[in-house]
Amino acid sequence: MTLIAGSDPEASRAKGGASRWTTRRVWSLAGAAVLVAVVWAFYAWNGAQTTAVLSGTVRAATLLVLGAMCGMIGERSGIVNIGIEGQFLMSAFAAFTIASISGSLFLGVVAGVSTGLAMGWMLAAMAVGLRTDQIIAGTVLNIAALGLTSFFYDRGRSLGQLKYQAIELGPLADLPVVGTALFNRPPLTYLALILVIVLHVLLLRSVWGMRTTAIGEHPGAAATVGIDVIRLRYLNVTLAGGLAGLGGAYLALEAVGTFTRAMSGGRGFLALAVMIFGRRTPLGAYAAALFFGFTTALQNQFQLNDTFDIPAQFVGMLPFVVTIIVVAAAGLFGRMRDPAALGQPYEVR
Amino acid sequence: MPLASVVLGLVLGAVLIAVQGHSVLSAYGALVLGGAGDADAVLRTLQKATPLIFGGLAVAFAFKAGLFNIGGQGQLLVGAAFAAGVGFGIDGLPLVVHLPLALLVGGIAGAAWGAIAGVLKATSGAHEVIVTIMLNFVAGNLTDWLAANPWQDRSGSNIIARTPLVEPSAEIPTWGWLPAGFLLAMIAAFACWFILERTTYGFEVRSVGANRHAARYAGISVGWIMASTMAVAGLLAGLGGAIESLGVDGRFEAGVNVGLGFEGITIALLARTNPIAVIPAGLLVGLMEAGAAKMQFESGVAPEIIDVIQALILLFVAAPMIVRWLMRLRDADDRRLTLGAGWGR
Numbered sequence: 001m002t003l004i005a006g007s008d009p010e011a012s013r014a015k016g017g018a019s020r021w022t023t024r025r026v027w028s029l030a031g032a033a034v035l036v037a038v039v040w041a042f043y044a045w046n047g048a049q050t051t052a053v054l055s056g057t058v059r060a061a062t063l064l065v066l067g068a069m070c071g072m073i074g075e076r077s078g079i080v081n082i083g084i085e086g087q088f089l090m091s092a093f094a095a096f097t098i099a100s101i102s103g104s105l106f107l108g109v110v111a112g113v114s115t116g117l118a119m120g121w122m123l124a125a126m127a128v129g130l131r132t133d134q135i136i137a138g139t140v141l142n143i144a145a146l147g148l149t150s151f152f153y154d155r156g157r158s159l160g161q162l163k164y165q166a167i168e169l170g171p172l173a174d175l176p177v178v179g180t181a182l183f184n185r186p187p188l189t190y191l192a193l194i195l196v197i198v199l200h201v202l203l204l205r206s207v208w209g210m211r212t213t214a215i216g217e218h219p220g221a222a223a224t225v226g227i228d229v230i231r232l233r234y235l236n237v238t239l240a241g242g243l244a245g246l247g248g249a250y251l252a253l254e255a256v257g258t259f260t261r262a263m264s265g266g267r268g269f270l271a272l273a274v275m276i277f278g279r280r281t282p283l284g285a286y287a288a289a290l291f292f293g294f295t296t297a298l299q300n301q302f303q304l305n306d307t308f309d310i311p312a313q314f315v316g317m318l319p320f321v322v323t324i325i326v327v328a329a330a331g332l333f334g335r336m337r338d339p340a341a342l343g344q345p346y347e348v349r
Numbered sequence: 350m351p352l353a354s355v356v357l358g359l360v361l362g363a364v365l366i367a368v369q370g371h372s373v374l375s376a377y378g379a380l381v382l383g384g385a386g387d388a389d390a391v392l393r394t395l396q397k398a399t400p401l402i403f404g405g406l407a408v409a410f411a412f413k414a415g416l417f418n419i420g421g422q423g424q425l426l427v428g429a430a431f432a433a434g435v436g437f438g439i440d441g442l443p444l445v446v447h448l449p450l451a452l453l454v455g456g457i458a459g460a461a462w463g464a465i466a467g468v469l470k471a472t473s474g475a476h477e478v479i480v481t482i483m484l485n486f487v488a489g490n491l492t493d494w495l496a497a498n499p500w501q502d503r504s505g506s507n508i509i510a511r512t513p514l515v516e517p518s519a520e521i522p523t524w525g526w527l528p529a530g531f532l533l534a535m536i537a538a539f540a541c542w543f544i545l546e547r548t549t550y551g552f553e554v555r556s557v558g559a560n561r562h563a564a565r566y567a568g569i570s571v572g573w574i575m576a577s578t579m580a581v582a583g584l585l586a587g588l589g590g591a592i593e594s595l596g597v598d599g600r601f602e603a604g605v606n607v608g609l610g611f612e613g614i615t616i617a618l619l620a621r622t623n624p625i626a627v628i629p630a631g632l633l634v635g636l637m638e639a640g641a642a643k644m645q646f647e648s649g650v651a652p653e654i655i656d657v658i659q660a661l662i663l664l665f666v667a668a669p670m671i672v673r674w675l676m677r678l679r680d681a682d683d684r685r686l687t688l689g690a691g692w693g694r
Contacts, residue, residue, distance in 0.1 A: 082478065115455055126668055135417055135478060136667045143663055147656030151365070269482045278480065313494035320483040320490075325471070327480065331473030 049301065054181035056297025059255055061289035062192045063088075066247035067200055067271025068278060068285040070120075073240035076203065076232050077214040078341040079127050081136040083119065083141030084244050086266025091115040091248025091281060093152070096259035099252075100157050105164060109188070111121035116245015117238055118147070124237035128230060142268075150261050163257030164188060186251045195243070200282040212236055216339035219346045223331040229346050244268070273323040278331075292319045334349040351619055351626075354665035355633065362658040362662040366650050376648040383643025384636035388526040390643075396597050398635025400425065400606075402534040403589025404613025405627040406541050406619060407463075407582040411477075412622040413545055414578040415558035420466055420481025421586045422610025423488030428459035428587025430492040433601035434500055436515030447518040452591050459587015460580045462488060467579025471572030477579065485610070496533040496603040511602035521596030530592035534631070537585060541624035554578055586610060615663050634659060 067084045074081040094115035099108025110274040119141060126137035164186035171181035203209040211232060213223035219229045251267075252259050274292055278285030299315040363373040384394045404421045411418035432455030439447065462484060469475040497510035521529050545551035545647065556564040557574045565571050593609070594601045616634060620626035637659075641652035 013529045130668045136618065139419075140660065140664045142666050143611070143615065143656070144660035147653060147658075147660045150653035151651055151657050153653070266482075266486060270486075273479065274481065311488040311494055311498065315496075316488045317490045320486040324465075324475070324480055324483045324487075328469045328473040328475040331469075331475045 047208060051180050053294070053297045053301055056300055057290055057293040058185065058189065059284065060293030060296040062293075063131065063247050063251055063255065063267055064274045064289035064292055065196055065282070065286045066192055066243050066250065067268055068275040068289060069195070069282055070116075070240040070244040070247070071275040072274050072278075072280040072282070073199075073203070073212065073243070073284065074123075074237050075275070075342055076212050076216045076339060078219060078344065079124070079233060079237050079345070080343050081123060081138055081237070081240070082269070083123050083138035084136055084271050085121040085143075085264050086138075086141035086143070086145030087116050087241055087244035088248045088251060088264040088268045089149055089262065090119055091245035092252035093145075093149040093248075093259055095249035096136050096252040097154075097157070100159050103160060105161070105253050108253050109246070112249025112252070113242050113245040117242045117246060119244070119309055120238040120241015121234075123241065124234045127345070128233045128237065131347070134343055134345075146262060149259075153259070153261055157255055157259075159253075164254040171194065175221050186254045188246070188254045192246070192250065196282045196286050201281065205304075213339070215346075216341055219341050223348075230348065233346070236302050238249040240295065247271075270319065273319070273327075277323065277326055291322075295319045295322075351621060351630075351666055354619075355663050356435055357665050358634070358658045358662035361661050362654055363579050365654060365657060369650070371648050371650050376644050376650045379644040379647040380637060380640035383640030384638075385640075386643075390639060391526040392523065392528065392638045393639035394632065396528050396635075397528070397638045398598075398631040399528065399530045399534045400589040400609050401612055401634055402538060402627055402631035403585050403592070404610055405616030406537055406613075406624055407586035407589070408613045408617035409556075409620060409622040409624055409627055410541055410545070411578055411582040412583060412617060413551075413558045414554045415561065415584075416426050416467070416477050416578060417464075417471070418463070418481055418576060418579065418582045418586075419478055419614070420463060420484050420583070420610075421613040422584040422608075423481065423485035423588035423609040424459040424462045424586035425593070425606060426485075426488045426492045427462045427590070428455040429497050429590030429594040429606055429633060430500075430601045431458035431510075431587075432456050432591030433512045433515055434495070435524065436519035436595055437513045437600070438500075440516050440518070442516075442518055444518045447516065448521065448595065451515070451519045451595055452588065455591025456584045456588045459590065460584035463583020463586070464576060464580040467576035470579070471575045489607075492601070493603045496601055500601075502600070510604075512600045514599050515595055519595055520599065521592060523596070528596055530596040533588070533592060537588065538628050541585075545624065553594050586613065589613075613658070615659050618663055618666050622668075653683055 016206055035078045039050065039054070067088060070084055071081050072085065091112040095108040095112030098111035100106050102108070119310045123137055123141060124133040126140065127134045166184050166186050167190075169183040173180065175183065203212065211222065211227050215227060223229050248264075251263065256263065270292060274285050277288035277291075295315060295318045299312050300314050302315055303309060359377075363377070366376050368375050380521050382390065384390055404425065407416050407421045407424065430450045435454045436447075439450075442450070463481075465484060466475075466477045466480040469480050470477045479545065486632055490499040492512060496512055500505075502509070502511050502513040543551075545554060553564070553569045553574050556567065556569055557571050557578075561571055564574075579614045589609075590606065593606060598605065612634065616627055616630045619630040619633075634655075637655045641655050644654075
C-alpha cells in the first residue's frame with residue numbers, strides 16, 4: 001500500500017508548501033474567531049432569533065452534507081454523480097411511503113437507504129458497467145426519479161404520525177448559543193454528524209480510503225497492484241447512494257414530515273457545490289454545508305420578519321453566486337485539483 | 350436506435366398503465382387524439398413543442414463543442430421574463446417593431462446568461478455543469494423577484510407574482526392551428542444545422558468538441574469557441590422562453606415554466622444532438638404532453654406517466670447496450686454519446 005499512499009495528492013501537496021499551510025491556518029482561525037464573535041453578538045442582541053437561525057442552519061446542512069458525501073465518494077473513485085437530486089427524491093418518496101404504510105419511521109429510513117443503494121447501483125451499472133457517459137447517466141436518474149415519484153405520488157397519503165422529534169443530549173442541550181442547534185436535534189441529524197466524522201477518518205486514513213483515491217487518480221496503476229477497479233467503483237458508488245438515501249429519508253421523515261412532488265428542490269445539485277467547496281473531504285463539506293445552510297436559514301428568517309429590508313430572493317441567490325465565484329476562483333488560482341481519472345470509464349484490457 | 354428506444358419506452362409505459370389497471374389502448378388512443386385529433390389538439394402540440402425544440406437546440410448546440418448545457422432552465426427564464434418586460438413595458442410601437450424587439454431582448458438576455466458559463470469555462474476552467482446549475486437557481490430567484498416586485502401586475506387585487514399582459518403589438522400571432530412561434534423553432538433548427546455543418550465557425554465548434562487540444566494546435570481559439578457556443582445556446586433557450594411569454598402565456602409568471610428547460614436535455618439526447626432531428630423529437634414529446642390531459646380525462650391515467658416514459662426513452666438512448674440486448678439488434682451502430690472527461694479541464 002505504500003506505493004499508493006505515496007501517490008495521494010493530499011500528501012504530496014502538504015510536502016511542498018509548509019509555510020502556506022501555516023498562513024492558511026492562521027487565516028481560517030482568525031475567520032472562525034470573527035464568526036464566533038459575530039454570532040455571539042447577535043445572540044446577545046436577539047437570542048430567540050439567533051437560535052432559530054442556527055437551528056435552521058444545522059437542519060439544512062444535514063441534508064447537504066449527506067448528499068455531498070455521496071458525491072465525494074463517487075468522485076474520489078472517479079465517478080461523477082449528478083444524480084444526487086434524483087437519489088434524494090426517490091428515497092424520500094420510498095421512506096415516506098413505507099413509513100406511512102407500516103407506521104414505523106425506522107422501516108421508512110430502511111426503505112429510504114435501500115432505495116438510495118439501489119439508485120447508486122443503477123448509476124454504477126450505467127457509468128461503470130455500461131460505460132455510459134457519467135453526466136448523462138446522472139441526468140437519467142434525475143429525470144426518472146422526478147417522473148416515477150410524480151406518477152406514483154398519492155396526494156391523499158399522510159405520514160399518520162409525528163415526524164422524528166428532537167432528543168435532548170442532557171446538559172449539553174442547555175449550552176448557550178449552540179445548545180439547541182447542535183444538541184437538541186432529532187436522531188438522523190446525530191447519525192449524519194457521526195457519519196461525517198467516521199467517513200472523514202475512513203477516506204483519509206484507511207486502506208479503503210487510499211484505494212478509493214487510487215482508482216480515482218490512476219486506475220491503471222491501482223489495477224497493477226491488485227485492486228479490482230471495476231468492483232471497487234461499483235461498491236463505492238452503490239454505498240454512496242445509501243448516504244443520499246439517508247438524506248432522502250431525513251428530508252421526508254425528519255426535516256419535513258411528508259412527501260411532496262419535487263421536494264428535493266435542487267438541493268442534490270447544491271450538494272455537489274458543497275462537495276467542491278469542501279474540497280472533497282467530509283469535514284470540509286460539513287463546514288461548507290453549514291455556510292450554505294446558514295444562507296437558507298437567513299432567507300427564511302428574512303421572510304418572517306422585516307428588520308432587514310433585503311428581498312428574500314437576493315438572499316436566496318447568495319449560495320449559488322458564492323459557488324460560482326468559488327469554482328471560478330479555484331480554477332483561476334489553481335488551488336483545487338480534480339481526481340485525475342474523474343469522468344473516464346475504466347476498461348479492463 | 351432512437352426509434353427503438355422510443356418503442357421500448359412506450360412499451361414499458363404501457364406495462365405501467367396496465368399494472369395500474371387501466372386500458373392501454375384507450376390511454377394511448379386518447380393521448381394521440383389529444384395531441385393530434387383536431388386543429389385545437391395540433392395547435393396545443395405545436396405550442397408545447399416550440400420551447401422543447403428551442404431547449405433541445407440549446408443543449409445540442411453546446412454539445413457539439415463538448416459542453417453540457419444544463420442551464421437551459423435559467424436561460425429560458427431570463428429570456429421569458431425580459432421579453433415580457435419589453436412586451437408590457439413599452440406601448441405605442443407597431444407590431445413589426447415591438448414584437449421583434451421583445452424577442453430580441455429575450456434572446457439577448459438568454460445569451461448573456463449562457464455566456465457567463467462559457468466565459469468562466471474559457472477563462473478559469475470552471476465546469477459548465479456546475480456553473481449552469483447554479484445560474485439556474487440565480488435566474489429563478491432573479492425572475493421571481495422581477496415578477497413579484499418591480500414588474501408585478503398591480504391591476505385589481507392581483508397578488509400573484511406575475512407581470513401584466515403584454516401589449517397586443519408584442520403578441521406572437523397564431524394562424525389557425527399554426528402558432529408562428531413554431532415556425533421560428535423550425536427556422537432555428539435549420540439555422541443551427543447550417544451553422545454547424547456549412548460554416549467555418551461550425552467546423553471550429555465541432556473541432557473543439559471532438560478534440561480540444563487538437564483544435565488548439567490547429568489554431569482555433571478554444572476559449573472563444575466555448576464562450577460563443579454557450580452564448581448561442583443561451584440565445585436559443587432565451588428565444589424559447591420569449592416565445593412562451595409572448596405567444597402562449599401572454600405574460601411572465603414566476604414558477605410556471607419550471608422544468609421546461611430541463612426537458613431540452615431529453616430532446617437533445619433523443620435527437621442524438623442532431624439539430625434537424627430535434628424537430629421530430631420535440632414534436633413527439635410535445636404531442637405526449639399535449640395529449641396527457643385528454644388521456645387522464647378519458648382513461649384515468651395520471652399525466653405524469655409522460656415523464657416516466659420520457660425518462661425510460663432517455664435511459665435507452667443513453668445506454669444503447671440495453672436496447673441492443675433487449676431487441677437482439679446486431680447493427681454496427683456503436684456510436685456513444687460522450688461529453689469527455691467529467692469536470693475535465
